[in-house]
Amino acid sequence: MTIDRAQGVASAQGFRAAGVAAGIKANGKPDLTLVVNDGPATQAAGVFTRNKVKAAPVLWSQQVLTTGKLKAVVLNSGGANACTGPEGFQDSHATAEKVADVLGVGAIDVAVCSTGLIGERLPMDAVRSGIDLAAKELASGADAGLAAATAVMTTDTVPKQTAFTHADGWVIGGFAKGAGMCAPNMATMLSVITSDAQIDPAAVEPALRSAVEFTFNRLDVDGGTSTNDTVLLLVSGASGVAVSEAEFTEALSAVCADLVAQLQADAEGVTKHVTITVNGAANDSEALAAARIVAQDNLCKTAFFASDPNWGRIAMAVGNAPTDFDQQKLDITINGVTVCRAGGRGEDRSAADLTGRDIDVVIDLHAGEGSGTILTTDLSHAYVEENSAYSS
Amino acid sequence: MTIDRAQGVASAQGFRAAGVAAGIKANGKPDLTLVVNDGPATQAAGVFTRNKVKAAPVLWSQQVLTTGKLKAVVLNSGGANACTGPEGFQDSHATAEKVADVLGVGAIDVAVCSTGLIGERLPMDAVRSGIDLAAKELASGADAGLAAATAVMTTDTVPKQTAFTHADGWVIGGFAKGAGMCAPNMATMLSVITSDAQIDPAAVEPALRSAVEFTFNRLDVDGGTSTNDTVLLLVSGASGVAVSEAEFTEALSAVCADLVAQLQADAEGVTKHVTITVNGAANDSEALAAARIVAQDNLCKTAFFASDPNWGRIAMAVGNAPTDFDQQKLDITINGVTVCRAGGRGEDRSAADLTGRDIDVVIDLHAGEGSGTILTTDLSHAYVEENSAYSS
Numbered sequence: 001m002t003i004d005r006a007q008g009v010a011s012a013q014g015f016r017a018a019g020v021a022a023g024i025k026a027n028g029k030p031d032l033t034l035v036v037n038d039g040p041a042t043q044a045a046g047v048f049t050r051n052k053v054k055a056a057p058v059l060w061s062q063q064v065l066t067t068g069k070l071k072a073v074v075l076n077s078g079g080a081n082a083c084t085g086p087e088g089f090q091d092s093h094a095t096a097e098k099v100a101d102v103l104g105v106g107a108i109d110v111a112v113c114s115t116g117l118i119g120e121r122l123p124m125d126a127v128r129s130g131i132d133l134a135a136k137e138l139a140s141g142a143d144a145g146l147a148a149a150t151a152v153m154t155t156d157t158v159p160k161q162t163a164f165t166h167a168d169g170w171v172i173g174g175f176a177k178g179a180g181m182c183a184p185n186m187a188t189m190l191s192v193i194t195s196d197a198q199i200d201p202a203a204v205e206p207a208l209r210s211a212v213e214f215t216f217n218r219l220d221v222d223g224g225t226s227t228n229d230t231v232l233l234l235v236s237g238a239s240g241v242a243v244s245e246a247e248f249t250e251a252l253s254a255v256c257a258d259l260v261a262q263l264q265a266d267a268e269g270v271t272k273h274v275t276i277t278v279n280g281a282a283n284d285s286e287a288l289a290a291a292r293i294v295a296q297d298n299l300c301k302t303a304f305f306a307s308d309p310n311w312g313r314i315a316m317a318v319g320n321a322p323t324d325f326d327q328q329k330l331d332i333t334i335n336g337v338t339v340c341r342a343g344g345r346g347e348d349r350s351a352a353d354l355t356g357r358d359i360d361v362v363i364d365l366h367a368g369e370g371s372g373t374i375l376t377t378d379l380s381h382a383y384v385e386e387n388s389a390y391s392s
Numbered sequence: 393m394t395i396d397r398a399q400g401v402a403s404a405q406g407f408r409a410a411g412v413a414a415g416i417k418a419n420g421k422p423d424l425t426l427v428v429n430d431g432p433a434t435q436a437a438g439v440f441t442r443n444k445v446k447a448a449p450v451l452w453s454q455q456v457l458t459t460g461k462l463k464a465v466v467l468n469s470g471g472a473n474a475c476t477g478p479e480g481f482q483d484s485h486a487t488a489e490k491v492a493d494v495l496g497v498g499a500i501d502v503a504v505c506s507t508g509l510i511g512e513r514l515p516m517d518a519v520r521s522g523i524d525l526a527a528k529e530l531a532s533g534a535d536a537g538l539a540a541a542t543a544v545m546t547t548d549t550v551p552k553q554t555a556f557t558h559a560d561g562w563v564i565g566g567f568a569k570g571a572g573m574c575a576p577n578m579a580t581m582l583s584v585i586t587s588d589a590q591i592d593p594a595a596v597e598p599a600l601r602s603a604v605e606f607t608f609n610r611l612d613v614d615g616g617t618s619t620n621d622t623v624l625l626l627v628s629g630a631s632g633v634a635v636s637e638a639e640f641t642e643a644l645s646a647v648c649a650d651l652v653a654q655l656q657a658d659a660e661g662v663t664k665h666v667t668i669t670v671n672g673a674a675n676d677s678e679a680l681a682a683a684r685i686v687a688q689d690n691l692c693k694t695a696f697f698a699s700d701p702n703w704g705r706i707a708m709a710v711g712n713a714p715t716d717f718d719q720q721k722l723d724i725t726i727n728g729v730t731v732c733r734a735g736g737r738g739e740d741r742s743a744a745d746l747t748g749r750d751i752d753v754v755i756d757l758h759a760g761e762g763s764g765t766i767l768t769t770d771l772s773h774a775y776v777e778e779n780s781a782y783s784s
Contacts, residue, residue: 010775022485034403041482051712053710053711053735055718081706082708083703083704083719083736084736085720085734085735085736087736117704118703118705119704119736119737225708225711225712226708227704227711236494298775298779300777300780305776308780311475311511312472312474312510312511312619313473315475316474316510316617317620318445318618319443319446319617319619320442320443320444321444323442325442325444327475340511343445343475344479383694383775384694384772384773387695388694388697388700390633
């Protein structure tokens with residue numbers, strides 16, 4: 001099993017991709033991505049934002065995915081097409097129709113994703129001409145995957161892609177974008193993942209749900225679940241290799257985890273990669289809820305930015321979690337040093353060195369067997385700068 | 393009815409107060425406050441943090457308040473005495489014992505509050521000598537109230553006090569401290585309020601609970617509910633004026649609201665005073681929950697800092713609230729300009745002027761009759777600076 005970030009969404013057999021500059025972004029950077037599944041299978045599944053305010057492309061893609069099949073995905077940056085009313089939905093529909101025309105498929109075979117500023121209509125002339133351009137550039141392989149990963153970027157500073165290759169010859173590859181609004185239940189986060197494995201059609205959606213639950217949904221940059229979050233999985237079966245649901249899910253989870261690590265590393269204004277693990281909760285879901293509370297706490301996040309092993313703030317934050325524990329049993333370990341033991345001062349906080357990039361926080365509630373981990377970042381001046389300067 | 397910020401906790405008849413430099417803070421600033429109720433009544437009530445990690449003084453004060461009576465409150469800044477184990481609880485007990493000795497009352501008549509760094513024991517020699525010093529300086533009136541309000545400050549930049557005087561001659565006055573960790577269900581927030589009204593003993597706690605619910609609990613600076621949050625109400629009845637529960641609650645709420653306005657104005661790094669109102673929710677509690685979600689969203693808070701009427705982020709945030717609504721009916725009005733109407737773009741965002749200090753956001757969900765308001769602040773560079781530099 002190999003994970004290779006030089007490969008991406010167009011590495012699995014049966015897939016082509018392109019990323020072009022369509023003129024949707026005012027600055028002329030790449031802004032339109034097309035991913036095509038040439039089959040033979042056209043199995044697909046999606047996981048979407050749970051935000052009650054859903055962008056038009058999310059509503060469109062949820063609708064077309066009720067068939068369990070997709071032949072193409074078109075994505076644009078430069079505009080979220082969210083809070084754009086019925087006209088915005090018509091724009092997503094028209095985008096799918098245009099792709100369908102160019103590829104000779106049905107609009108119902110085409111998912112649409114958008115990212116960028118909320119509340120503005122898309123420049124549909126640019127979208128249409130961009131689709132024509134992208135269709136001409138469709139190709140397989142590393143370069144096409146990278147172009148596809150690049151054209152979905154907003155405040156991302158680097159494209160994010162990876163691919164897994166099994167010794168038996170089947171592949172899962174994909175890209176992701178996202179920098180702010182990274183949160184529980186999906187970030188401002190678009191990801192398309194492709195595979196040429198032959199798998200049971202009934203396994204596609206469960207495999208994706210499981211992989212997302214333990215990867216994308218464990219990243220929390222700033223608690224903001226966006227209007228557009230989407231992860232799509234397309235399966236061509238073109239490798240001819242039959243793969244079990246368990247094996248496929250494991251490989252898919254590895255691909256998702258690698259994309260999530262890249263999202264965390266490129267989060268807005270990040271200077272620290274923080275891992276919050278809660279052990280000893282009554283159950284896993286309470287552990288996860290407690291880890292999220294700490295990950296979202298601005299006082300903890302500013303302390304991480306300061307490389308300050310300020311365990312009092314962590315104790316304060318975990319005390320606000322919807323999980324029961326006895327404060328006299330609380331242990332907090334930061335980068336291997338148990339600075340809080342049995343609810344009070346443990347080893348001296350100066351022993352915990354947080355000056356490096358990685359901060360590992362382990363909280364033990366001693367209230368049960370549940371555990372859970374959330375990945376997060378610090379809250380830096382650069383986060384404030386980027387998010388106060390960018391009207392997203 | 394007069395509200396006067398020149399008066400405070402020692403303005404009501406029957407009360408004396410003092411604030412001194414006891415040497416708990418390394419910088420020699422005032423750090424110990426004593427408030428004494430000379431009666432004739434000694435009714436009291438308290439509202440405490442709901443954080444599961446409770447500081448020793450909170451555990452102590454909750455215990456003594458089961459009697460419904462208090463004769464004194466001692467407060468220190470310079471150390472939270474939280475996460476200090478059984479020894480920390482003994483320190484709170486010893487602090488109350490010392491006050492009891494000096495005043496000739498019982499330790500069970502003395503509440504204790506602390507604020508400052510979590511996880512460190514208090515310097516008890518300094519606390520004890522500070523109590524001796526404060527007892528000698530106890531006095532009634534404006535100067536004593538101000539000294540009391542000053543000695544509880546941590547990152548506060550100004551003391552916060554106010555008093556209400558009724559035409560009939562009864563008074564409610566108090567102080568509050570708090571700058572960061574201001575959140576739902578109490579901030580790092582200590583407040584002591586005194587009154588000389590004669591009221592039904594059974595009305596003291598309900599009056600305080602009601603006033604806190606609609607004032608302190610509607611302020612949310614950064615979502616962090618601290619280990620030490622406490623609001624205490626002491627009633628002497630010394631004015632001899634009998635006051636109904638309704639009238640007392642109304643006046644107490646006015647005093648609390650004025651203290652909250654001062655807390656909001658002095659929040660860490662604040663450059664904007666933001667009011668988030670949600671109307672048209674299914675009920676008031678869902679409206680309040682939705683307003684809190686927006687108030688806690690870092691993308692909204694950085695946009696407020698930037699004076700950016702970025703309603704897309706508000707729509708995103710409210711879409712994450714645990715309240716049902718139809719996104720096609722969502723209206724968002726910022727400083728009087730309805731920038732989002734029926735889920736889409738309304739008046740041009742450039743018409744909303746956010747350059748002033750006050751930002752007023754009104755969200756209408758059109759899903760019912762419920763409404764609620766939360767006061768909050770922006771997320772500024774100064775917030776990051778202050779909270780990354782200060783080990784609290």
